[in-house]
Amino acid sequence: xxxAYFVTTPIYYVxxxxxxxxxxxxxxxxxxxxYHRLRxxxxxxxxxxxxxxxxxxxxxASNGVSPQEYAxxxxxxxxxxxxxxxxxNDHFIRTTDAQHVETVRTILQKVYDAGDIYxxxxxxxxxxxxxxxxxxxxxxxxxxxxxxTEPEYxxxxxxxxxxxxxxxxxxxxxxxxxxxxxxxxxxxxxxAFLKEPLEDLCISRPKTRLTWGITLPFDDAxxxxxxxxxxxxYITALGYPQGRKFSQFWQSAQHLIAKDILKPHGIxxxxxxxxxxxxxxxxxxxxxxxxxxxxxxxxxxxxxVKPLDLKNKYGLDAFRYFxxxxxxxxxDANFSExxxxxxxxxxxxxxxxxxTSRVLTMATNxxxxxxxxxxxxxTGDDTLKLAARRAMVEYEEGFANLAFHKALMGTWGLxxxxxxxxxxxxxxxxxxxxxxxxxxxxxxxxxxxxxxIIAILIxxxxxxxxxxxxxxxxxxxxxxxxxxxxxGSLAAGLPMQKGEALFPRVKYEDNGSTGxxxxxxxxxxxxxxxxxxxxxxxxxxLRVGSIxxxxxxxxxxxxxxxxxxxxxxxxxxxxxxxxxYRPEEILGKRVVVVANLKPTKLMGxxxxxxxxxxxxxxxxxxxIGFDKEPLAGAKVR
Ligand code: MSP
Numbered sequence: 355x356x357x358a359y360f361v362t363t364p365i366y367y368v369x370x371x372x373x374x375x376x377x378x379x380x381x382x383x384x385x386x387x388x389y390h391r392l393r394x395x396x397x398x399x400x401x402x403x404x405x406x407x408x409x410x411x412x413x414x415a416s417n418g419v420s421p422q423e424y425a426x427x428x429x430x431x432x433x434x435x436x437x438x439x440x441x442x443n444d445h446f447i448r449t450t451d452a453q454h455v456e457t458v459r460t461i462l463q464k465v466y467d468a469g470d471i472y473x474x475x476x477x478x479x480x481x482x483x484x485x486x487x488x489x490x491x492x493x494x495x496x497x498x499x500x501x502x503t504e505p506e507y508x509x510x511x512x513x514x515x516x517x518x519x520x521x522x523x524x525x526x527x528x529x530x531x532x533x534x535x536x537x538x539x540x541x542x543x544x545x546a547f548l549k550e551p552l553e554d555l556c557i558s559r560p561k562t563r564l565t566w567g568i569t570l571p572f573d574d575a576x577x578x579x580x581x582x583x584x585x586x587x588y589i590t591a592l593g594y595p596q597g598r599k600f601s602q603f604w605q606s607a608q609h610l611i612a613k614d615i616l617k618p619h620g621i622x623x624x625x626x627x628x629x630x631x632x633x634x635x636x637x638x639x640x641x642x643x644x645x646x647x648x649x650x651x652x653x654x655x656x657x658x659v660k661p662l663d664l665k666n667k668y669g670l671d672a673f674r675y676f677x678x679x680x681x682x683x684x685x686d687a688n689f690s691e692x693x694x695x696x697x698x699x700x701x702x703x704x705x706x707x708x709x710t711s712r713v714l715t716m717a718t719n720x721x722x723x724x725x726x727x728x729x730x731x732x733t734g735d736d737t738l739k740l741a742a743r744r745a746m747v748e749y750e751e752g753f754a755n756l757a758f759h760k761a762l763m764g765t766w767g768l769x770x771x772x773x774x775x776x777x778x779x780x781x782x783x784x785x786x787x788x789x790x791x792x793x794x795x796x797x798x799x800x801x802x803x804x805x806x807i808i809a810i811l812i813x814x815x816x817x818x819x820x821x822x823x824x825x826x827x828x829x830x831x832x833x834x835x836x837x838x839x840x841x842g843s844l845a846a847g848l849p850m851q852k853g854e855a856l857f858p859r860v861k862y863e864d865n866g867s868t869g870x871x872x873x874x875x876x877x878x879x880x881x882x883x884x885x886x887x888x889x890x891x892x893x894x895x896l897r898v899g900s901i902x903x904x905x906x907x908x909x910x911x912x913x914x915x916x917x918x919x920x921x922x923x924x925x926x927x928x929x930x931x932x933x934x935y936r937p938e939e940i941l942g943k944r945v946v947v948v949a950n951l952k953p954t955k956l957m958g959x960x961x962x963x964x965x966x967x968x969x970x971x972x973x974x975x976x977x978i979g980f981d982k983e984p985l986a987g988a989k990v991r
Pocket of ligand 1 (some may be wrong): 363364365366367368375378379404410585586587610611612613615642643644645
């Protein structure tokens with residue numbers, strides 16, 4: 355069933371450059387928009403910038419430019435960032451857009467005409483950082499709980515929105531609609547707040563104090579309070595009141611925010627809508643904060659994490675995956691680069707990357723580079739079919755509850771099951787005998803079909819990787835999710851293209867980290883290298899070796915068993931290069947051998963020596979060789 359789906363991010367203040375927090379909300383909105391498009395929904399995805407008010411005027415003044423110039427500059431940084439993160443927003447709204455100014459004035463006039471805006475005097479504690487008055491009870495030790503600064507006491511004549519009038523209606527509405535504010539902790543937080551009498555909202559600022567705002571339609575001497583202005587963006591963008599988009603999308607509105615702006619979205623906005631005669635949004639979806647090394651991110655602490663830096667360093671899909679996988683939506687999460695690297699090396703390089711490259715390599719070798727047809731005499735092996743079904747159920751449930759980490763865990767359940775399926779079924783053994791052909795075809799079909807389903811499931815989060823996987827399978831991105839989900843949809847005879855590794859392993863450079871749980875990831879310590887005396891160096895017996903035989907070590911993904919000629923003597927060397935070289939590809943290669951290394955046993959096999967290698971392209975090892983062909987056994991000096 356397809357339908358309309360409207361998803362929004364907060365419109366970000368233009369007083370600071372985008373950071374990982376802004377990127378998170380926007381990527382989540384993008385993932386939801388992509389997921390809904392995949393399901394055939396008509397999605398409209400909105401983001402933008404919030405440009406009026408004291409805060410922006412102050413930032414512009416301290417930068418020596420006009421508020422408009424300043425807003426243009428920072429808004430452009432947000433607008434330009436989103437395509438870099440492959441954000442597929444349908445519209446980018448600015449509160450300085452003429453259409454928005456007009457919509458805000460229309461709503462103000464409507465609410466004023468209905469008698470829900472009145473003129474009165476107000477005195478209170480005002481925090482400039484938050485752009486709002488605080489009640490004494492809300493202050494912590496007399497300070498703003500968010501900014502830890504003492505608010506100023508302000509008294510002025512202003513316009514007020516009769517918010518209190520809608521308190522009972524709002525409580526009722528929240529109670530009747532489980533998903534109106536979610537997760538539940540935030541719903542409870544708003545309901546707890548509503549236990550106290552709701553005060554009316556001051557919605558104007560005298561121009562004597564602030565001119566950077568939208569002039570009230572009924573009093574030229576005032577501009578609109580920035581929150582009353584900003585929240586309305588969500589309907590301006592749909593062309594309220596007449597727009598076709600408004601009637602199509604508004605009732606499906608899903609707002610995404612972090613917990614910092616729960617009150618304006620959970621209380622001001624629904625009551626404003628009610629007063630303007632507009633039905634409330636469908637859901638307010640509230641997430642926690644990304645903290646950096648367990649502290650709040652802030653410019654003054656100098657710990658602001660920039661999304662583009664991470665994209666450029668680790669790749670976009672890895673960054674997007676990490677954000678969705680490591681935060682439980684609703685709770686705070688801790689960002690560390692080390693955790694990101696760990697995810698890349700385990701979930702992406704080891705699990706997904708290895709599965710993809712193993713399956714495609716085997717399919718190329720055993721199926722002639724074309725997707726096989728499932729044999730009609732199939733043995734009825736539905737291991738992966740069932741695993742895929744389970745993954746899809748967990749995925750759908752995860753998305754329905756905004757538990758993106760669970761949706762991804764479900765998908766990884768299928769990835770890990772497929773990796774295990776390879777080990778259990780040993781396609782390489784079947785490939786050696788003619789009797790194994792039918793079974794081999796069935797196994798390869800199942801694995802390729804699993805890859806196709808995995809690519810579909812990851813596509814909202816990792817669009818680039820999904821694209822590479824579709825291309826490798828010789829198919830295009832599916833148009834109809836419900837059809838594409840059906841097991842057995844992969845057509846036979848499609849030309850496969852084994853591309854480069856999806857996720858090269860990454861080394862993390864840090865001062866203190868150690869350890870790698872599975873022996874694959876090397877977290878590089880920045881330890882100064884010890885000096886070695888020449889005499890010690892001379893103890894190394896480095897020789898030219900010629901590889902005369904190579905084969906995989908049974909049950910090992912990483913090791914190759916080599917026979918290496920080092921001049922009149924042949925050695926068995928077990929080298930961890932199976933992910934980097936195929937046995938047939940290194941036969942005859944001249945390599946550098948550490949010939950006097952103490953023998954050791956690896957996976958039960960004796961290894962007498964070691965090959966020297968370095969990091970090559972795409973995280974692959976590159977064996978050290980020679981530009982001219984030397985004699986096997988020659989000393990390397
Ligand atoms: N302009 C208002 C929103 C008006 S919406 C009608 C505003 N802007 S903001 O630039 O401060 O953005 C706040 C939002 O940015 C949060 O609600 C959240 O979406 C995102 N984040 C900012 N810092 C964050 C973290 N540290 N962690 C997660 N998200 C955070 O408030």
